[in-house]
Amino acid sequence: xxxxxxxxxxxxxxxxxxxxxxxxxxxxxxxxxxxxxxxxxxxxxxxxxxxxxxxxxxxxxxxxxxxxxxxxxxxxxxx
Amino acid sequence: xxxxxxxxxxxxxxxxxxxxxxxxxxxxxxxxxxxxxxxxxxxxxxxxxxxxxxxxxxxxxxxxxxxxxxxxxxxxxxxxxxxxxxxxxxxxxxxxxxxxxxxxxxxxxxxxxxxxxxxxxxxxxx
Amino acid sequence: xxxxxxxxxxxxxxxxxxxxxxxxxxxxxxxxxxxxxxxxxxxxxxxxxxxxxxxxxxxxxxxxxxxxxxxxxxxxxxxxxxxxxxxxxxxxxxxxxxxxxxxxxxxxxxxxxxxxxxxxxxxxxxxxxxxxxxxxxxxxxxxxxxxxxxxxxxxxxxxxxxxxxxxxxxxxxxxxxxxxxxxxxxxxxxxxxxxxxxxxxxxxxxxxxxxxxxxxxxxxxxxxxxxxxxxxxxxxxxxxxxxxxxxxxxxxxxxxxxxxxxxxxxxxxxxxxxxxxxxxxxxxxxxxxxxxxxxxxxxxxxxxxxxxxxxxxxxxxxxxxxxxxxxxxxxxxxxxxxxxxxxxxxxxxxxxxxxxxxxxxxxxxxxxxxxxxxxxxxxxxxxxxxxxxxxxxxxxx
Numbered sequence: 001x002x003x004x005x006x007x008x009x010x011x012x013x014x015x016x017x018x019x020x021x022x023x024x025x026x027x028x029x030x031x032x033x034x035x036x037x038x039x040x041x042x043x044x045x046x047x048x049x050x051x052x053x054x055x056x057x058x059x060x061x062x063x064x065x066x067x068x069x070x071x072x073x074x075x076x077x078x079x
Numbered sequence: 080x081x082x083x084x085x086x087x088x089x090x091x092x093x094x095x096x097x098x099x100x101x102x103x104x105x106x107x108x109x110x111x112x113x114x115x116x117x118x119x120x121x122x123x124x125x126x127x128x129x130x131x132x133x134x135x136x137x138x139x140x141x142x143x144x145x146x147x148x149x150x151x152x153x154x155x156x157x158x159x160x161x162x163x164x165x166x167x168x169x170x171x172x173x174x175x176x177x178x179x180x181x182x183x184x185x186x187x188x189x190x191x192x193x194x195x196x197x198x199x200x201x202x203x204x205x
Numbered sequence: 206x207x208x209x210x211x212x213x214x215x216x217x218x219x220x221x222x223x224x225x226x227x228x229x230x231x232x233x234x235x236x237x238x239x240x241x242x243x244x245x246x247x248x249x250x251x252x253x254x255x256x257x258x259x260x261x262x263x264x265x266x267x268x269x270x271x272x273x274x275x276x277x278x279x280x281x282x283x284x285x286x287x288x289x290x291x292x293x294x295x296x297x298x299x300x301x302x303x304x305x306x307x308x309x310x311x312x313x314x315x316x317x318x319x320x321x322x323x324x325x326x327x328x329x330x331x332x333x334x335x336x337x338x339x340x341x342x343x344x345x346x347x348x349x350x351x352x353x354x355x356x357x358x359x360x361x362x363x364x365x366x367x368x369x370x371x372x373x374x375x376x377x378x379x380x381x382x383x384x385x386x387x388x389x390x391x392x393x394x395x396x397x398x399x400x401x402x403x404x405x406x407x408x409x410x411x412x413x414x415x416x417x418x419x420x421x422x423x424x425x426x427x428x429x430x431x432x433x434x435x436x437x438x439x440x441x442x443x444x445x446x447x448x449x450x451x452x453x454x455x456x457x458x459x460x461x462x463x464x465x466x467x468x469x470x471x472x473x474x475x476x477x478x479x480x481x482x483x484x485x486x487x488x489x490x491x492x493x494x495x496x497x498x499x500x501x502x503x504x505x506x507x508x509x510x511x512x513x514x515x516x517x518x519x520x521x522x523x524x525x526x527x528x529x530x531x532x533x534x535x536x537x538x539x540x541x542x543x544x545x546x547x548x549x550x551x552x553x554x555x556x557x558x559x560x561x562x563x564x565x566x567x568x569x570x571x572x573x574x575x576x577x578x579x580x581x582x583x584x585x586x587x588x589x590x591x592x593x594x595x596x597x598x599x600x601x602x
Contacts (some may be wrong), residue, residue: 012478012527013500014550016401020360023395023425028437028470041550043403050397068384076303079441098573104570105262112565115538119558 005034011068019047026055026075032077033059037068038068045069212518213292213302215282215460216309217267220493222505222575224306227515229274230579234518237276237300238267239292245270247571248584249504250368251535255341256374256385261290262568263335270575282309282459287486307483308493308507308512309458309475309496313365317454318358320429327431330450331362331371344448345378350387351447353379357394357435358426359454360401361471363494363502366543368392368452369409376416377536390418393436393444395425405543412535412556426451448460450480455502458495473497478547479524480517481510490514498525500547505530508574512582528589532564540564545594552597 008025010018018039025035037048045062048071052059061072106112141147159198173181181187214221217240225238241358245267250510253259253472268277281295285307292300313333314324323334329340343352355372362368372392379385392399394411397412399420400406413420425439429451436451467483468474474491476483476498483489492514493499493507500506509528516523527547534540534557538559541587545551567574574581 012547014402014545014547016360016501017367017403019396020401022437023360027425027427043580047397051423054397077441078439095577098576102570102573106574108261108568109565109569111259111538112562112569115558115561117566118538121563130263 004030008035008046010037010039010041014041017041017047018044019051022051026040026078029075029078031078032074035075037071037073039071040068042069044065046073048073057079073077208272209233210303210518211301212236212304213300213306214238215285215292215307216240216306216493216495217271217277217456218308218310218493219504219508219575220271220308220511222267222491223495223508223578224308224511225275226270226272226514226576227511227578227582228518229272231515234304236274237278237302238271238588239278239280239282239294239300240267241279241281243267243279245575247568248363249532249568250334251331251338252370252374254335254338255329255371256345256378258339258342258346260335262571265572270572272576280513282460284463285318286463287296287467287483288490292487295506298520300353304488304518306481306511307460307462307489307491307495308511308552309495311455311457311494311502312459312472314456317456318428318451320428320431321358321451321453323431324429324451325453328448328450330453331367332453332455341450344473345375346382347382348379348388348448352389352391352445354391354436354444354446354449355452356392356424356426356444356449357452360371360395360425361502362452362455364531365401365501365503365529366409366531368394369413370534372418372452373416373535376418389422390416390488391444391446392418393421393424393426393438395423397422402543402545402551405545405552407531408541408553408555416536420464420504433515455494475506478527481514483543490517498523500527501531503531507510528594530589530592532560532567533562534561534595544592544597549594549598552594553601554597555601 008020010021015023018037018041022035022037027075029035040076048062052073056077058074058076059071061070063070063077182191210233211303212234214225214236217238221238222245225236228234229236243266244264246264247262250263254263265273271277282292283295284293285305290302292302292305294300315325325337328344329337331338331341353375355368357368369392372390376385377389379388398406398410400409421444423440424442426436427439428437434447435445436449457474462468462474474483474496476491476496478498481490481492481496481498483491492510494502499510506529510525513523513525529543529545531543532540533543535556537559539556541554541556542560543551546556565588581584
């Protein structure tokens with residue numbers, strides 16, 4: 001099973017917002033895939049935590065870099 | 080250089096005019112828009128207001144006379160300054176002797192007599 | 206006389222038609238526009254058909270919306286060869302160009318979500334065809350009880366406010382019919398809250414609550430069982446319905462574009478978010494729903510992108526600001542707008558009758574706006590400047 005790492009660049013998007021990009025990518029993702037999302041929307045930090053908790057996927061890393069927020073998640077919960 | 084064709088210009092203008100009429104027609108046929116517009120503008124009060132327009136205008140005329148406006152501005156300024164100052168001073172409890180001392184100040188006694196004539200005028204209302 | 210540049214526009218929707226009308230005024234360009242049908246559709250009308258049975262303003266002949274001098278070809282574009290600057294049409298002919306703007310819009314793919322093609326036959330939707338929209342109208346006007354669901358399948362759908370407009374207008378119809386008490390209304394969205402953008406959510410969540418509409422969050426419609434009447438989400442949950450509309454998958458145009466890699470996995474054309482330029486080609490642009498440079502799939506976005514492309518090819522360094530101006534109806538002659546740009550989240554514009562009137566005026570003037578950008582764009586420039594998200598945030602907080 002090949003694992004894919006995908007970077008989603010959602011910087012500078014406020015509406016609909018980065019969580020939309022994530023949801024879109026989630027449809028095609030498979031268990032084992034790694035999704036890295038870049039965002040500048042400050043609300044994204046709490047959104048990604050809530051999403052990971054609710055969908056039962058794994059949040060590998062969540063950090064604030066100088067110009068963006070980076071979240072790395074591992075897909076584990078897809079049926 | 081291209082020649083300016085007057086006939087062409089005229090027909091373009093007429094076409095533009097027709098486009099505008101069509102758009103206005105679209106707007107006037109829009110029942111949702113008409114509903115919304117009447118919701119915004121048509122209240123019982125709107126009609127009453129329109130009825131009373133002459134009286135309202137007369138009243139506005141009185142209020143907007145230069146002397147009245149000047150006086151109102153002056154009163155507003157003085158009042159806001161006074162409120163500011165008293166807020167700076169904070170809560171103060173006056174003793175009887177302090178009150179009496181204040182009465183001897185010319186502005187206070189002038190203000191008090193003005194206040195009393197207002198009270199008298201109000202009291203003379205039937 | 207110097208040779209004119211051949212400017213080719215693929216698609217005669219809001220983006221393509223307005224671009225054609227702006228460019229044709231400039232004597233440097235010889236403008237050709239290719240559209241697959243003779244008509245230009247005002248897609249927001251689908252919402253009016255679905256909930257008000259109002260078909261007026263749906264479409265007009267594209268020819269009547271194009272300025273004199275635009276060459277209109279009614280044909281289907283099958284292949285675009287960016288390297289050789291050539292476009293192949295269904296009729297067999299080929300058109301070459303000096304500049305191209307690709308604006309064919311998206312294709313609705315009901316089969317992208319299992320069971321959706323069956324669901325839409327029963328209940329319709331307001332994202333595809335007028336026929337499907339009229340199905341919704343029938344459902345709403347004949348349903349007297351049960352659960353009515355609007356569920357978002359593709360979060361990158363046309364018109365971000367539309368699912369909310371849908372459920373709120375449904376609420377209005379049920380109330381006017383006197384059956385609202387017996388109908389349970391549900392909107393299911395993939396996001397952590399009703400509306401994805403937090404600031405605008407404050408507005409919309411309050412309205413949904415006031416109207417008694419249930420919201421299911423973290424729900425991305427993934428499959429529909431029309432026998433059991435259930436919708437199952439990617440996140441593993443299920444809802445039951447008596448009538449339901451699923452916001453379908455939006456895919457790119459069915460055009461073969463060479464070289465490969467110009468389109469992404471959804472078939473959208475990858476274009477620069479500020480310049481609309483297709484990466485690697487300074488003579489090719491992509492605007493509107495089919496391009497990745499549109500942060501929102503709306504007519505306003507396509508219109509503003511058309512302006513940017515026109516200015517750029519005339520030598521100005523114009524850039525997309527990401528400005529959105531999405532009219533949002535909430536029923537009962539009230540509305541608001543989602544106003545945002547790349548630098549600012551949506552302003553908290555409260556619903557009012559005035560906003561609804563503005564929406565209707567835009568809609569009624571739409572054909573004139575497409576046909577005469579030279580008249581309307583200066584007006585819109587003033588409007589956009591004075592209602593910039595920056596200003597609105599200062600006023601509204």
